[in-house]
Amino acid sequence: MQVHGDSAHAVAVSGHSYYDVVIVGGGSAGAVMASRLSEDPFRRVLLIEAGQAYAPDAYPDAVRLQHIIGGDSAHDWGYSAEPNIYGATMPVPRGKVLGGCSAVNAGVAMRAPAGDFERWTAAGLEHWTAQEVLPFFQRSERTVHGDDAMHGRGGPWPIHYLQDDEVSDMQRAFVASAVQAGFARVTDFNGEQPFGVGPYPMNNRMGQRLNTGMTYL
Numbered sequence: 001m002q003v004h005g006d007s008a009h010a011v012a013v014s015g016h017s018y019y020d021v022v023i024v025g026g027g028s029a030g031a032v033m034a035s036r037l038s039e040d041p042f043r044r045v046l047l048i049e050a051g052q053a054y055a056p057d058a059y060p061d062a063v064r065l066q067h068i069i070g071g072d073s074a075h076d077w078g079y080s081a082e083p084n085i086y087g088a089t090m091p092v093p094r095g096k097v098l099g100g101c102s103a104v105n106a107g108v109a110m111r112a113p114a115g116d117f118e119r120w121t122a123a124g125l126e127h128w129t130a131q132e133v134l135p136f137f138q139r140s141e142r143t144v145h146g147d148d149a150m151h152g153r154g155g156p157w158p159i160h161y162l163q164d165d166e167v168s169d170m171q172r173a174f175v176a177s178a179v180q181a182g183f184a185r186v187t188d189f190n191g192e193q194p195f196g197v198g199p200y201p202m203n204n205r206m207g208q209r210l211n212t213g214m215t216y217l
Contacts, residue, residue, distance in 0.1 A: 018044070019044045019045060019046040020043045020044045020045065021037055021043065021044070021045045021046070022045075022046045022048065023037075023045065023046070023047045023048065024048050025048070025049065025050075025100065026047050026048070026049030026051075026053070026098045026099070026100065026213065026217075027049075027095065027099065027100020027101060027102065027212070028099070028100045028101055028102040028211075028212050029100075029212075030047060030049070030100065031047070031098065031099060031100070031211075031212035031213050031216045031217050032140070032212055032216050034047040034216070034217065035156070035216035035217055047217075049097075049098050050096060051075060051095070051096035051097035051098060051100075052074075052075070052097050052098065053097075053098040053213070054097070054098060054213070056213070056214040056215075056217075059097075059099075059103070059211075059213075059214070060075075062074070062075060063075050063095070063097055063099070063103045063104055063209070063211070064208055064209060065207060065208065065209070066107055066202070066204045066207050066208060066209045067207070069093075069104065069105065069106050070091075070093040070104055071093060071095060071097070071103065071104035075095060075096055075097040075103070075104065076093055076094065076095065076096055076104070077094040077095075077096045078091075079091070079092040079093075079094050080092060095211075097213070098211075098213035098217070099211030099212050099213030099214065100211075100212070100213075102203075102209075102211040102212045102213075103209065103211035103213065105209075107202050107203050107204045107209045107210075108200050108201070108202060108203075109157075109159045109190075109200075109201045109202055109203040110189050110190060110194075110200055110201060111137055111190050111194075113194055113195070114130035117129055117130040117133060118130065134150070137152065137190070138150075138151060138152035138155070139152055139155055140152065140155045140156065140157050141153075141155045141157055141159050142154060142155045142156065142157060142158050142159065143158070143159045143160065143161065143201075145159075145160075145161035145188065145201075146161065146188045146190065146191055147188075147191065150188070150190060150191050150192065151190065156215045156216050157203060157210065157212075157215045157216075158203065158205055158210055158215070159201050159202070159203050160201065160202050160203075160204060160205065161187070161188065161199070161201045162199035162200065162201070162202060163199065164199070166199070167199050171199070174197075175197050175198055175199075178196075178197040179197065183196050183197045184196030184197070185197065185198055186198040188201075189201060203215075
């Protein structure tokens, strides 16, 4: 094995002279692709990531702790939005680290609603109906919550569905007020009826954000 990088946690790369697949970018999607494609022992896969590659238990606090959103300058591409008509701009955090934006985002694990998939299908995108993509959501997910028909139990990505006793008094009061105003109370935003109000699902464990670099590689 050859190790490429400038830290003790740099990614290890085998010394093959050629690869069947080269994936550029080890972010939210790239890390998953590398993991799944590597399940074939005869397929040689090379994953290239511009940012730092940490071992799962060695991510620094800035990209590990759930309450720190956006990372820090050492793990960000430094993008900014185009100025508006008044000349104002704003930073657009993009993770520059193994795991990509899944290492710096808020960690909310919500699927697109079924209607979005149906519209994509109606626009000509084949095999992307809600029912056709559901098995892939289930394959990635590991949770004890929700119905078996909608959720995965043995996937690599732990997803926790926040319970009422895990949110603040203010958040509980907001949910209660919304229900009183007529909104549906939702306990599973990745279930069959995701429209309403309630705590959302998170890909975290004990305050730690679980990015794709940790969970898939």
